[in-house]
Amino acid sequence: MEVRIELKKGVIDAEGETVAKSLKLLGFPAKSVKSVKVYDISIEAASEKDAESKVESACKRLLANPVIQNYSLRVMK
Amino acid sequence: MEVRIELKKGVIDAEGETVAKSLKLLGFPAKSVKSVKVYDISIEAASEKDAESKVESACKRLLANPVIQNYSLRVMK
Amino acid sequence: MEVRIELKKGVIDAEGETVAKSLKLLGFPAKSVKSVKVYDISIEAASEKDAESKVESACKRLLANPVIQNYSLRVMK
Amino acid sequence: MEVRIELKKGVIDAEGETVAKSLKLLGFPAKSVKSVKVYDISIEAASEKDAESKVESACKRLLANPVIQNYSLRVMK
Numbered sequence: 075m076e077v078r079i080e081l082k083k084g085v086i087d088a089e090g091e092t093v094a095k096s097l098k099l100l101g102f103p104a105k106s107v108k109s110v111k112v113y114d115i116s117i118e119a120a121s122e123k124d125a126e127s128k129v130e131s132a133c134k135r136l137l138a139n140p141v142i143q144n145y146s147l148r149v150m151k
Numbered sequence: 152m153e154v155r156i157e158l159k160k161g162v163i164d165a166e167g168e169t170v171a172k173s174l175k176l177l178g179f180p181a182k183s184v185k186s187v188k189v190y191d192i193s194i195e196a197a198s199e200k201d202a203e204s205k206v207e208s209a210c211k212r213l214l215a216n217p218v219i220q221n222y223s224l225r226v227m228k
Numbered sequence: 229m230e231v232r233i234e235l236k237k238g239v240i241d242a243e244g245e246t247v248a249k250s251l252k253l254l255g256f257p258a259k260s261v262k263s264v265k266v267y268d269i270s271i272e273a274a275s276e277k278d279a280e281s282k283v284e285s286a287c288k289r290l291l292a293n294p295v296i297q298n299y300s301l302r303v304m305k
Numbered sequence: 306m307e308v309r310i311e312l313k314k315g316v317i318d319a320e321g322e323t324v325a326k327s328l329k330l331l332g333f334p335a336k337s338v339k340s341v342k343v344y345d346i347s348i349e350a351a352s353e354k355d356a357e358s359k360v361e362s363a364c365k366r367l368l369a370n371p372v373i374q375n376y377s378l379r380v381m382k
Contacts, residue, residue, distance in 0.1 A: 078189075085240070088293045093190060093214070096290060096327050102209050103195035112155075112187040113170060118180035132179050136250060137170070139242045163316070165370045173250045173367060213327060216319045232343075247344060247368070256363050257349035266309075266341040267324060272334035286333050291324070 075129050076148040077137060079111045085142045113137065114150075122149060152206050153225040154214060156188045162219045190214065191227075199226060229283050230302040231291060233265040239296045267291065268304075276303060306360050307379040308368060310342040316373045344368065345381075353380060 081087050090109040097104040115132075119125035129147055138145040158164050167186040174181040192209075196202035206224055215222040235241050244263040251258040269286075273279035283301055292299040312318050321340040328335040346363075350356035360378055369376040 081242075086293075086296050088235075088296055090190065091293055092290065096213060096331075097192075097194075097209055099290070100209070100213060100327075100330055102205055104209075105193040105195060107193075108191040110189040110191060112189050113167070114185040114187060115174075116182040116184075117174075118182060128179055132174055132177070132181075136173060136177060136246065136253065139240075139245055142240050142242055158319075163370075163373050165312075165373055168370055169367065173254075176367070177250075177253055213323065213330070216317075216322055219317050219319055244344065250367060251346075251348075251363055254363070254367060256359055258363075259347040259349060261347075262345040264343040264345060266343050267321065268339040268341060269328075270336040270338075271328075272336060282333055286328055286331070286335075290327060290331060 075115050075117065075125055076150060077113045077115055077129060077133060078146045078148065079113075079133075079138050080108070080144050080146075082142055082144055125149075152192050152194065152202055153227060154190045154192055154206060154210060155223045155225065156190075156210075156215050157185070157221050157223075159219055159221055202226075229269050229271065229279055230304060231267045231269060231283060231287060231299060232302065233267075233287075233292050233297050233299045234262070236296055236298055279303075306346050306348065306356055307381060308344045308346060308360060308364060309377045309379065310344075310364075310369050311339070311375050311377075313373055313375055356380075 087109055090107040094104045094107040115129055117125050117128055119128055126147060126149065133145045164186055167184040171181045171184040192206055194202050194205055196205055203224060203226065210222045241263055244261040248258045248261040269283055271279050271282055273282055280301060280303065287299045318340055321338040325335045325338040346360055348356050348359055350359055357378060357380065364376045
């Protein structure tokens with residue numbers, strides 16, 4: 075299962091901005107760069123639905139900070 | 152354009168292992184976690200092909216380390 | 229030369245908060261965790277002062293984002 | 306208490322190498338860059354020794370990966 079964690083709109087993306095700045099300084103005409111953190115998580119579960127529920131719970135408890143981040147899940151089939 | 156940078160097989164993924172360890176310690180039965188870095192890059196280009204060529208060149212020059220990382224591009228349509 | 233990059237006061241430290249949360253969930257009574265990025269940079273320079281000036285210039289051009297980050301240099305003797 | 310986590314000798318430092326590459330491409334004569342992760346942790350404890358013992362335990366259980374990383378503690382007085 076793929077977890078994708080992005081910063082919410084309005085939150086400054088320091089890493090993305092540094093990458094954009096580097097690219098521009100090297101002559102690449104980057105307009106913007108957004109950094110996203112992705113985790114491919116393999117988890118023991120009785121079913122796909124169960125896996126999804128466990129990973130979502132892990133996002134809420136640990137992986138994502140709801141004040142500044144959004145997360146989304148994607149099942150890889 | 153989405154750039155996805157992953158560690159090559161055999162390279163230790165310290166971040167992924169730390170996340171897996173945390174999840175297990177919290178009672179989530181994670182089998183493995185792989186961390187992936189994603190950048191959504193918007194770049195000035197004459198065409199989609201030109202954008203792809205520029206972003207690929209940026210990966211080679213700056214974003215990915217060919218000794219330990221693989222990269223892939225995905226055009227979002 | 230050691231470059232230390234910290235988030236300015238008032239900027240949310242997502243990584244530090246995630247680490248603090250993990251520690252609390254594991255039973256460690258963490259009150260707060262602040263994440264800091266450190267680079268040990270070795271640079272060709274005519275003198276220590278020259279090295280410092282070059283590294284400071286690198287911070288301003290690339291390494292630190294003045295909107296959200298402070299940086300400090302420390303010469304290791 | 307400051308926790309400093311560094312990669313062991315022989316482990317490739319992808320982030321440090323990318324920063325070094327960027328600096329060189331921008332004309333800064335970087336010889337090498339080593340990336341270090343630092344956490345400033347404030348923890349409830351009965352004494353300084355107790356705090357140190359708790360933070361060291363947190364490093365072993367969660368924060369550092371002994372296969373590839375070294376950690377060190379520094380008490381700020």
